[in-house]
C-alpha cells in the first residue's frame with residue numbers, strides 16, 4: 528500500500544467576497560450581526576451540541592424536507608372551479624423548483640391513472656395510427672431540458688385588482704416553476720406514425736374528467752415539443768401529469784396537457800371550449816388575441832418580497848430574484864431601489880439557460896427609509912418587461928392573461944415589505 532503525500536502544506540488564503548457585493552465600500556452590517564458569540568471563551572467540550580451526544584434517528588424511504596420547514600408549502604386557491612396550487616417562490620433559491628413545490632392547475636382534479644392501462648394514441652391525418660404506453664415510450668431516445676412552466680393567468684390579481692393586494696410573492700405570482708424535464712421528442716413519435724400532406728395542427732387531450740384539450744401548430748411542435756415522462760430525475764408527479772404530459776418550452780401552461788392520452792393530427796384548430804374563451808384575450812382596441820402561446824419576459828425579486836420583513840433596521844442586503852422568458856434566454860435584469868427613477872444591472876448567475884429560470888442578485892445598502900424595489904428583465908431578443916401602466920394600456924380592462932409587468936415591492940421604514948403598483 529502506498530500513502531499519498533500531503534500536498535496541502537502551504538498557507539491557504541481565503542478569496543475575498545466579490546467586490547461588487549460591497550457597492551464600492553465596506554459592508555454596513557447591522558448592529559449585532561457580527562458580534563462575538565455568547566459562549567466565547569468556554570472550553571470546546573462544553574459547547575458540544577446535544578445532537579453529538581446520542582445516536583441520531585432513522586431516515587425515510589422517500590425523503591422529506593426538515594419538519595422545521597413546514598411553512599414552505601404550496602397553497603390552494605379555488606378559482607372558477609379550478610384548483611390552483613401556487614409555488615412559494617419567496618423561499619426558492621436557485622433555478623430548480625422542488626418537485627413537491629411545483630405549482631399546479633387542475634381544471635377537474637387529479638385523475639387516478641393506472642399506468643398499465645394508460646396509453647397515448649396518435650391518430651388523425653397520419654399514415655399509421657399508433658398507441659404508445661409508458662413501457663413503449665421508455666424505449667425511445669430521450670432528451671432532458673431545464674425549462675420554466677408558467678400559467679397564462681399567473682399574476683392575474685396584479686392585472687385586475689385596482690389596488691395592490693398585500694400578499695406573498697407565491698400568492699401573487701406563484702403560478703410559475705422550473706424543472707428538468709426528460710422525455711421523448713414528439714417529432715420521433717410523429718415520424719413513426721407518418722404525417723399526411725394536409726397535416727397542420729395537433730389537438731392534444733388529457734385523460735382527466737374535463738378532457739382538457741388544446742390545438743397546437745404542428746410546425747412548432749416538431750421543433751420543440753416532448754412527451755415528458757420525468758421531472759427532476761424521477762417519474763412525473765401525479766400533480767404534473769403522471770405518467771406522461773405534453774411539454775412545450777416557453778408556451779403558456781395550459782397547452783402542456785397533463786395525463787396526455789390523445790394527439791389528433793388535423794388540418795385546423797379544434798377551437799375547443801377553453802381555447803375559444805378562457806385562453807383568448809381582449810386587447811385595448813377591442814380586437815381579440817388567440818393562440819398567443821409564448822409567455823413573455825418577466826422577473827420577480829424573491830428576497831425581500833411581499834409580507835417579509837427586513838432582517839435589520841438598516842444596512843447591507845443582497846436582493847435576489849428570478850427571471851425567465853418564453854422566447855429564449857435572459858440577457859439582462861435591471862434593478863431599481865427608488866421606484867424606477869434609476870436602474871442598474873443586476874448580476875446574473877449561471878447557468879443562464881434557454882426558457883428557464885435565471886437567478887439574479889443585486890447588492891443594496893438599505894438606509895432604513897421607505898424604498899420601492901423593482902426588477903425589469905430583458906431577453907436575448909431585446910424584449911423588455913413592461914411597467915404595469917404600459918401593460919394595462921395594451922389590454923382591455925378585464926384582460927388578465929400573459930401579465931408580465933414589473934413587480935414592485937414597497938419597503939416601509941419599519942422594514943415591512945408590501946406589494947405595490949408603480
Ligand SMILES: Nc1nc2c(c(=O)[nH]1)N[C@H]1C(S)=C(S)[C@@H](COP(=O)(O)O)O[C@H]1N2
Nearest residue numbers: 630631632633634678733739767780781785
Ligand atoms: N389534462 C390537463 N392538463 C392540464 C391542465 C388540466 O387541468 N388538465 N391544466 C393546465 C394548466 S391551466 C396549466 S397552467 C398547466 C399547469 O401545469 P402543472 O400543474 O404541472 O404546473 O397544466 C395544464 N395542463
Ligand SMILES: [Mo]
Nearest residue numbers: 678679780781
Ligand atoms: Mo393555466
